[in-house]
Structures are given as C-alpha cells and as structure tokens.
Amino acid sequence: MSLDRKTPTIQDVARFANVSTATVSRALSAPEKVSEGTRARVAEAIRVTGYTLNQAGRSLRQRSAKTILVAIPDIRNPFFSSILDAIEREAATRGYGVLVLNLYFGRETIRRLQDFLLSNRADGLLLLDGSVDTDLLRAVSQQAGEIPIVVACEEIPNAGFHTVLTDNVEAAERATRHLIDLGHRRIGHIMGPEHNVVSRERITGYGRALADAGLTPQPEWQFRGNFDMESGFAAAARFLSLNDRPSAVFAANDESAIGFLSGLRQRGILCPRDISMVGFDDLAVASHYVPPLTTMRQPREAMGRMAAEALIDLIEDPEALAIPLRIVLRSELVVRESTGRLASVGRPSLEVDMSPARI
Amino acid sequence: MSLDRKTPTIQDVARFANVSTATVSRALSAPEKVSEGTRARVAEAIRVTGYTLNQAGRSLRQRSAKTILVAIPDIRNPFFSSILDAIEREAATRGYGVLVLNLYFGRETIRRLQDFLLSNRADGLLLLDGSVDTDLLRAVSQQAGEIPIVVACEEIPNAGFHTVLTDNVEAAERATRHLIDLGHRRIGHIMGPEHNVVSRERITGYGRALADAGLTPQPEWQFRGNFDMESGFAAAARFLSLNDRPSAVFAANDESAIGFLSGLRQRGILCPRDISMVGFDDLAVASHYVPPLTTMRQPREAMGRMAAEALIDLIEDPEALAIPLRIVLRSELVVRESTGRLASVGRPSLEVDMSPARI
DNA sequence: CGGCCGCGTGTAATCGATTGCATAAACCAT
DNA sequence: ATGGTTTATGCAATCGATTACACGCGGCCG
Structure with a gap:
C-alpha cells in the first residue's frame, strides 16, 4: 500500500476504470470510437490516477x-x-x-x-x-x-x-535601387560570408541594380563581411583608407550596417549627412538606431x-x-533616416541631428 | 530480397554478426563486457547494415x-x-x-x-x-x-x-553608483515589468545606491517599461513631459535604454551631452550604438x-x-560613451559628435 | 580430481502504448 | 424470428532496446 508508485501508466488507468488498455488508448486518441459512459469513466480514472502519456512508448509503436x-x-x-x-x-x-x-x-x-x-x-x-x-x-x-x-x-x-x-536577389536589387533613386552613383556593398548562398544572392542583386543604372561596380567598394557587427566595424576601417569613397553603402544585413556606421562615427563620418546606408532584415534595433536605419524587412x-x-x-x-x-x-523596403538625397560634393548638408537640446 | 527494408534494427545487426541482440547492445553501451573479436564483428555488422539506434526504444526501456x-x-x-x-x-x-x-x-x-x-x-x-x-x-x-x-x-x-x-541587486546598485560617481544627483530609472523578479531586484539596487548617497528617489523619475525597445521609447515621451528632469538614467536593460535614447533623440536630446545612460546586459549592439552604451555585462x-x-x-x-x-x-560594468560627468546646468557641453566630417 | 570463479554469451522479460483481429451486444430490415 | 450490419470492447502481438538471470566453458586452487 505504499504511495511511492512510479508514474501511472495506461494499465493503471485501465484497472481503475475497469476497461482494457486498448479502450483507454482509444478514449484518448479516437474518442468517437468509445461509448460516452466509458469515456467518462476513463476520464475520471485519468484524473484520479494523474496519468500522463509516456511519449517514448507511443513513439516506439507509432514510429513518430x-x-x-x-x-x-x-x-x-x-x-x-x-x-x-x-x-x-x-x-x-x-x-x-x-x-x-x-x-x-x-x-x-x-x-x-x-x-x-x-x-x-x-x-x-x-x-x-x-x-x-x-x-x-x-x-x-x-x-x-x-x-x-x-x-x-x-x-x-x-x-x-x-x-x-x-x-534575395530581387530585394537586394530594390535596396540598391533606392540609393540610386536618391541620386547616388558611387555605391558600395558590405558583403556576407564568401560561401554563403544568401550573401551571394545579395551581391548579385546589388550588381544588377548598378548594371541597370549603367554604373560600373568598383571591387574596392565591396567589403567582405560575415553578417556580424564586428565585420561591419572592420569594413569601416577599410572604407576610411580609400581615397575615393562611395557616397552610399548597401549592407548585406542590419548588423553589419550597424557595425559599419559605428566604425565610421568614430572617425566623425555621420550618416546620413556624409553617407547613406541601407541594411537588410529590419531587426528590432533598426528603427531605434541612430539614425533609424533604412532596411529591407524580411517577413x-x-x-x-x-x-x-x-x-x-x-x-x-x-x-x-x-x-x-x-x-x-x-521583402519590404522600410525607408527611415539613414538614407538621403545625394548632397552636392564638398558641401555636406547639416540639417540632421543638429537641433538644439531642450534640456 | 527487396531492398526497401525499413531502417535496420538491433536484430538485423545481431543476425548479421551472428550474435544475440543482447551482445550487440552490450557492444554498444558496455564494450568492455564483450570480447574483442565479437566487438569487431558487431562493429562491422553495424557498418554494413547502416544501423542507428532507435532512441524511442531505448528511452522506453531506460526511462530517460x-x-x-x-x-x-x-x-x-x-x-x-x-x-x-x-x-x-x-x-x-x-x-x-x-x-x-x-x-x-x-x-x-x-x-x-x-x-x-x-x-x-x-x-x-x-x-x-x-x-x-x-x-x-x-x-x-x-x-x-x-x-x-x-x-x-x-x-x-x-x-x-x-x-x-x-x-541583480548588487549589479544595479553598482550601475547606479557609477552615475553618482560621475556627479549625477538626479537619476531616473526605466523599470522592467511590474511582476518580474529581475525587474524588482534592479529597482531595489537602484534604490539602495540612491539611499547610500543620501539621495531621495523621485517616483516620477521611475518609468515603467517591459524590457523591450518600444517601452523605452514610450518612457522617453513621459520623460519629456517632465518639468524637472533627471540628468542620468539607469535602464533595466539595454533594449529599453536604446528605445529611450531613440525617443529622446527625436526631440533633440542627445546622450551623453544632455543625459547619461546606463544599460544592462551588454548586448552585441551596445558597443556599436550611438553612443556606445555603458552597461552591466552579464556573463x-x-x-x-x-x-x-x-x-x-x-x-x-x-x-x-x-x-x-x-x-x-x-556582472561587470563596461564603461563606454553614454555616461559622462555631470555638466554644469544650463551649459550643455558640445564636445561630442561634432568633429568635422572627413568625406 | 572436484568444486569454485569469472568471463562471454544467450534467453526471455520488460518498458508503455497502439492496433489488427476477434467477439459480443445491439440494432435493423425483412 | 433470422440474418446482416454496426458499435463497443477485449485480447494479444508489436514497436526496438536493455538487462536480470542462467548457462557453458576454461582456469585455478586445494
């Protein structure tokens, strides 16, 4: 009469409800095959015994x-x-x-x-x-x-x-075209990992948009990355070492875009004043970054x-x-503040982020 | 002789190796109990049949x-x-x-x-x-x-x-004290959800640091949030409606800190020029936010x-x-750029983010 | 030489649930 | 009342692996 029984099985339920295990099983997985009265007795027995299904047993038998x-x-x-x-x-x-x-x-x-x-x-x-x-x-x-x-x-x-x-090809193309539509002609790309399918598709889309607009892609404007912030940050260093820099960059994802902008900012290059940036994914942080990021939202x-x-x-x-x-x-292009019309060269516009503090 | 057999079982292996299933089982889970020769035959049989364990069978028997x-x-x-x-x-x-x-x-x-x-x-x-x-x-x-x-x-x-x-109590206390050490006396808090344990502990830590410094907590400086960016953003609106505002805020986590800063920025209030901010968690984005966020890094x-x-x-x-x-x-306090010495009132310092663009 | 030990192996029960088949009862139509 | 159909249930095999127990065999000790 000890209470320390193991977890109750279908046998226990069957005994308690005065039916066979087959009936209990059916009451559970095919109730319509069991008469109403029996069903109720089984339900009660389950309640009293505290029975729960042993998935291992079922899996073994059903092979699922x-x-x-x-x-x-x-x-x-x-x-x-x-x-x-x-x-x-x-x-x-x-x-x-x-x-x-x-x-x-x-x-x-x-x-x-x-x-x-x-x-x-x-x-x-x-x-x-x-x-x-x-x-x-x-x-x-x-x-x-x-x-x-x-x-x-x-x-x-x-x-x-x-x-x-x-x-991804089409979406990357649209993202890049957005920059073109804003007047940009010198457009860079932060790529994903070399052997990644997605990353390649986005490169393709980027290339197509340039080609459609009659622009020639510059190899030195394509920065290898691997989808994380650090790689975007590293790309910024390479960007800064260029003599002839793009005025806009399409990043393979939001994280590398953010890393990139963060790297640029350290050297005083601000977005969108000095550079326009499009990301990809629309992570939660994209809308709250500084500036809020224009990005392709994937569903x-x-x-x-x-x-x-x-x-x-x-x-x-x-x-x-x-x-x-x-x-x-x-995917859907979400336009925020990280992209803007190409400003005339040498005269960066200063209208952003310069409102007086009100504190 | 059809090839479309189901996935091989331990029986198949046993037959092939000319031993019993018990021996196969032992060869797998207690090799030292099986003679070397048999072990080799079993291994070969497993290789040939392509046998893999059926976890359901094992789980059922071993109850794990x-x-x-x-x-x-x-x-x-x-x-x-x-x-x-x-x-x-x-x-x-x-x-x-x-x-x-x-x-x-x-x-x-x-x-x-x-x-x-x-x-x-x-x-x-x-x-x-x-x-x-x-x-x-x-x-x-x-x-x-x-x-x-x-x-x-x-x-x-x-x-x-x-x-x-x-x-969490101690860490929140340390985070808040960091602000105090920088000279801040008016310190707000963006709280987590009301019934969340962590959120309460951080409130407690915040309160202790204030008390230790002889500061009185102001209820209207404690903004309810729920750990996500939107709630931080919403808190910014309430912050802005205050006449008497804190000069520093400790947020219950990085996400609400980011949402908060993003909300303030829309109204031209910049961090750390106008306000100091400490977050919690050290998410990947914290070090790449604008400004890079001071935060408590949890391991x-x-x-x-x-x-x-x-x-x-x-x-x-x-x-x-x-x-x-x-x-x-x-947890470890990571000091970045979102916190700074309290500037003298009415004369916000302007040294940040104002370096000339180099593009 | 006989008994004991231990190693290696096989036999068969077991884990818990499902389900094909058999059967009994109930129902229906003629 | 009879045969046929439907409905509800039970019996027992089954899924695949593990393991308690038993057995045979060789070696060792006294």
Whole structure:
C-alpha cells in the first residue's frame, strides 16, 4: 500500500476504470470510437490516477516522435531566433515539440543531425542554412526512410528540397535601387560570408541594380563581411583608407550596417549627412538606431510559420506534395533616416541631428 | 530480397554478426563486457547494415530521453537566445538534445511544460523565468518522479530550486553608483515589468545606491517599461513631459535604454551631452550604438553553460546535490560613451559628435 | 580430481502504448 | 424470428532496446 508508485501508466488507468488498455488508448486518441459512459469513466480514472502519456512508448509503436528538428547556423542572431520563435509557436499549436541544433560544428554537425534524424527523435527537419552538403543530406534523408525536410531562409540550389524563402536577389536589387533613386552613383556593398548562398544572392542583386543604372561596380567598394557587427566595424576601417569613397553603402544585413556606421562615427563620418546606408532584415534595433536605419524587412515570422506548417503537413501526409514546394515571400523596403538625397560634393548638408537640446 | 527494408534494427545487426541482440547492445553501451573479436564483428555488422539506434526504444526501456527541456520567456530576445546558445553547446557535448518551449501562453504554458516533463520526453527542466507558479512547478516535478529542475537568470524566491544567476541587486546598485560617481544627483530609472523578479531586484539596487548617497528617489523619475525597445521609447515621451528632469538614467536593460535614447533623440536630446545612460546586459549592439552604451555585462555564456552542466549532472546522479545549488555570478560594468560627468546646468557641453566630417 | 570463479554469451522479460483481429451486444430490415 | 450490419470492447502481438538471470566453458586452487 505504499504511495511511492512510479508514474501511472495506461494499465493503471485501465484497472481503475475497469476497461482494457486498448479502450483507454482509444478514449484518448479516437474518442468517437468509445461509448460516452466509458469515456467518462476513463476520464475520471485519468484524473484520479494523474496519468500522463509516456511519449517514448507511443513513439516506439507509432514510429513518430511528434517532434521536429530545427537546425540553425547561429541561435544568437536575432534574425534566426525570431524565426525559431515563429516555428516554435506553429509547432506548439500543432502539438509538436521543437529540438534545436546549432550548426557550427563542421563535419561533427552532420553526424549529430544524422543521429537525431535516424534515431526516431524527430519526424522532420527544418533547415535554416543552405550551406549543408546536399548529397550528404539527401543520403541521410533516404536512409531515414525519406524523412521530410524543409529548407527555410536559404536556398540549396537544384536540390529539390521544399523551400520557403524570400527573393534575395530581387530585394537586394530594390535596396540598391533606392540609393540610386536618391541620386547616388558611387555605391558600395558590405558583403556576407564568401560561401554563403544568401550573401551571394545579395551581391548579385546589388550588381544588377548598378548594371541597370549603367554604373560600373568598383571591387574596392565591396567589403567582405560575415553578417556580424564586428565585420561591419572592420569594413569601416577599410572604407576610411580609400581615397575615393562611395557616397552610399548597401549592407548585406542590419548588423553589419550597424557595425559599419559605428566604425565610421568614430572617425566623425555621420550618416546620413556624409553617407547613406541601407541594411537588410529590419531587426528590432533598426528603427531605434541612430539614425533609424533604412532596411529591407524580411517577413521573418511568416517565413518561420509557413516553413513549420509545410513541414508538419508533410510529416502528417508524406504524399501531400508531389513536387517540391517553393514559397517565395516578398521583402519590404522600410525607408527611415539613414538614407538621403545625394548632397552636392564638398558641401555636406547639416540639417540632421543638429537641433538644439531642450534640456 | 527487396531492398526497401525499413531502417535496420538491433536484430538485423545481431543476425548479421551472428550474435544475440543482447551482445550487440552490450557492444554498444558496455564494450568492455564483450570480447574483442565479437566487438569487431558487431562493429562491422553495424557498418554494413547502416544501423542507428532507435532512441524511442531505448528511452522506453531506460526511462530517460537524453533530452533537456529549456523554457524561455522570449526566444527572440538576444539576451535569452545567447543563453540558449550556450546551453545547447553544453548539452551537445554531453550528448543531450535540447527541446525549447516558449513561455508566453499563460496557463496553457504550464500544461505544455507538464506534458513535456511527464511524458518522458525530457529528463530535466531548465527554466529561464522566475515568474512561473512555484507550487504548480513543484507539484509537476514531484509527480514526474522528482525530475531535476534548474532555474537560471531569474530567481524563484524561497523555492529551493537549484539556481544559477547574477546578483541583480548588487549589479544595479553598482550601475547606479557609477552615475553618482560621475556627479549625477538626479537619476531616473526605466523599470522592467511590474511582476518580474529581475525587474524588482534592479529597482531595489537602484534604490539602495540612491539611499547610500543620501539621495531621495523621485517616483516620477521611475518609468515603467517591459524590457523591450518600444517601452523605452514610450518612457522617453513621459520623460519629456517632465518639468524637472533627471540628468542620468539607469535602464533595466539595454533594449529599453536604446528605445529611450531613440525617443529622446527625436526631440533633440542627445546622450551623453544632455543625459547619461546606463544599460544592462551588454548586448552585441551596445558597443556599436550611438553612443556606445555603458552597461552591466552579464556573463550570459557562463550562466547558460553552468546551468546546463548542473542540470545534466543532476540528471545523471540525482543524489549529486543534497542541498539546493546556488551559483551567483558577477556582472561587470563596461564603461563606454553614454555616461559622462555631470555638466554644469544650463551649459550643455558640445564636445561630442561634432568633429568635422572627413568625406 | 572436484568444486569454485569469472568471463562471454544467450534467453526471455520488460518498458508503455497502439492496433489488427476477434467477439459480443445491439440494432435493423425483412 | 433470422440474418446482416454496426458499435463497443477485449485480447494479444508489436514497436526496438536493455538487462536480470542462467548457462557453458576454461582456469585455478586445494
């Protein structure tokens, strides 16, 4: 008669309700198959015993874990973490758990990814990084009995995976054109990492906008970065060493834009007085930076939500999508104060940030 | 002879290696119990069949999921996401998976938390939020057979949970004293949410520093916020409506500090010329904001790592800690440009941000 | 030589839930 | 009343891995 029983199982509930375990199971997962009276007895028994499902048992039998695996290049990056947030919300409403996996372990990473997928811990993979080796990935997927995979944010070219993303080329083109429309002719770019798909697409878009306007891209105006603030800051030093400087810069993301502006400011170069700047992502801080940043807003929440939706649809009905899904969302240019008309050379306008203090 | 077999199981490996499943299992988890020759045959069989462990089967038998549950108030917040990052790294090296759970669903949240914990999907809980109902939490833990719980970042007072945190009272006191040391006497505070433990502790620290310096706190200088930029921005409006304004403000975190400064800037009030500002957290953007923000740096990575370490230790040896663990880490004041000596009233100094442009 | 020990291995029970099949009861139409 | 259908339930196998227990064998000691 000791009270220290282990957590109650479906057996306990069955005994208490005077039915078989099969009936309890059905009462839970297919209530319409159970008569009303029995259902009530089972419900009561569950309440009294404090029963909760053992997911391991169910997973074993059903060969599904009710869990998705989200693989992320960098959780700390607010861009990714807000997508993760949207994914988690969607997964939660559909009854799925979310396992997260950092992707920075090189080859070790693929091993871990493989472990998770092949060990029945996750029913599907949501990949937020296009730089994972395609063949390896496909092999893993097949080995694991065609586990559904959805790639979000970044594209894996020609790989035939389901994808949810924004058109980075077009958006980068629009961002750059915004600068052109303001009269700028000397336009630089802070690039992302060399082998990153997104980063390349944005470079392409930048190049197209210049070409369309009949402008020739200057290699020395294209600064290598890697999407973080420090790399933007470092780019500022290189910018400052130039004799012939751009009057406007398009950065591959807000963080490098901010780092860049911060570097320039140390040397007294102010935005938008001396330089115009467009970022990418519209992080929360963009609207509160000094100056508030003009930027391309990506529909992060929508991207995360739709990717999670698609993945779960696919998990629940593998036949759902005969051909690879490809959802392309549109980014939106948010014009703030970091961009302005090209001022006549040698006469920087001074109308900004110079209002008298009122304290 | 069809090739479309399901994923191979331990049975397949056993058949191939001409041993029993027991031996295969032992070869994997206790190699020293298996003779060298057999071990080699099993290894080869695993290689050939492409076997991978089915975690569900193991979990069911061992009643452990090799997974920890991390419950977070807001994944998007860079403060939390960088802690999550550290947690994930530590968990990965110890062979654990990480399930994330957003906490903003009110009562629904506890249900989900409970579901995860009681369903053998996670072996322990790492809670990054002190506002969860203590009794409920303890009940869940006990019901789930004393599942280990570690609370990080925020304290649940008198609850006896293992905790890893920083001393918010002391740190807030130090932040405020920094302003006092610079000559400020009229010091405001942007508070966090009313019922948040951390937010209260920082208010307390702020109050102590004032008291120590013989200053009387002014209620109208304490602005309610909720840790995000918008609330800081809103606080700026209230600040501006005051006749008698503080010369310095300590914000409960960097985000509200940034929102606040952004709001002031719109009305021409510049930092540090017109006002000094101290934040809290040292987010990545703090050092690149305009001006670079003086702030209390919390050891986020250390906190995440140590909390994960403690939790996993506890999972692997529940007797490990007889008395509740309580690790208190020290925050560090990082002085940048957002704080300066109190300028004589009516004569705002103009030495900042006014260097001539060099473009 | 006989008994004991320990190593390496196999047998089979076990973890908890689901589900195909069988069966009983109830209902319906003729 | 009879056969057929539907509904509600139980029985027992099953998912894959682990592990308590048993067994056989070789070596060692007295």
